[in-house]
Amino acid sequence: MSAHPISSYKKSERLFALYQYLPRSKAQATSLTELMDKYASDTDNVSNQRKNLENDLFSLNQIFTDIFYSQALVRIPAWGQNISGQTARFYIEPDFSIDAINEQTVFFWEMLSNYTANYLPISFQQTLHHKLAQIRKREKVRFHQGALGQWQEHLINLPSVVQAPTIDNQVLAGIHQALLNKSQLCIVYQNKSC
Known part of the structure; x- marks a missing residue:
């Protein structure tokens, strides 16, 4: 100053x-x-x-x-x-910045961070990692505030009209034993109403 x-x-x-x-x-x-x-x-x-x-x-x-x-x-x-x-x-707000950020700038920073970070001074590396973390955080917040990020609010849970059948423990034990014996199983499906 x-x-x-x-x-x-x-x-x-x-x-x-x-x-x-x-x-x-x-x-x-x-x-x-x-x-x-x-x-x-x-x-x-x-x-x-x-x-x-x-x-x-x-x-x-x-x-x-x-x-x-x-x-x-x-x-x-x-x-x-x-x-x-x-x-x-x-x-x-700590994560606010007036930096001009566009796709080319972010791409350049990502390339620096991913491929040349070991050659940069440590202070520059830290600044770069901090700036990229801020951008990712801001993009994540923007995504969650947008319509696409709020998809869970548009889900409708309908009660299931199809109930899974209960399986008899003896039947399961028989299938398990057949698999252990490497036996061939023949499974016959029948209509639920029967």
Whole structure:
């Protein structure tokens, strides 16, 4: 991160700096007051800069929602809920990324991971494995949320009208003995109604 306060940048740069600065876990969620330490430097104009920070967080959430279709920027309590004296805290979902991911990129990463991992620096290997794990997790979630992934909900269990016949234990013992003796079996099927 730069030594300059985030508020000194243009809006697009501020949003990107906030994205980088926000914690990636609920346990480390940060409050507006904590964010203000990094965001602003002008102690004379704190209320205006705090309002700008709130607007920037709202804008960043809107971008994630509109462009990435993700609720990645989490506010506790949730966006739209009244804070009512609580301290709002913010974090970004740990598996969210703004990386441009397409089939060619994933294919390239898979090839690196499968065939050249031993030649790569360990830190790069770890980053690569982590990124691929995130993609697989995201794809799995997307699959399970889609219609195809919810096929189990469309199954209908019908009561069986055909009941399997009960088999006499003596008959089973006879078949078992015939198999042990390597005898030839002749099985005659008959109609269930007989």
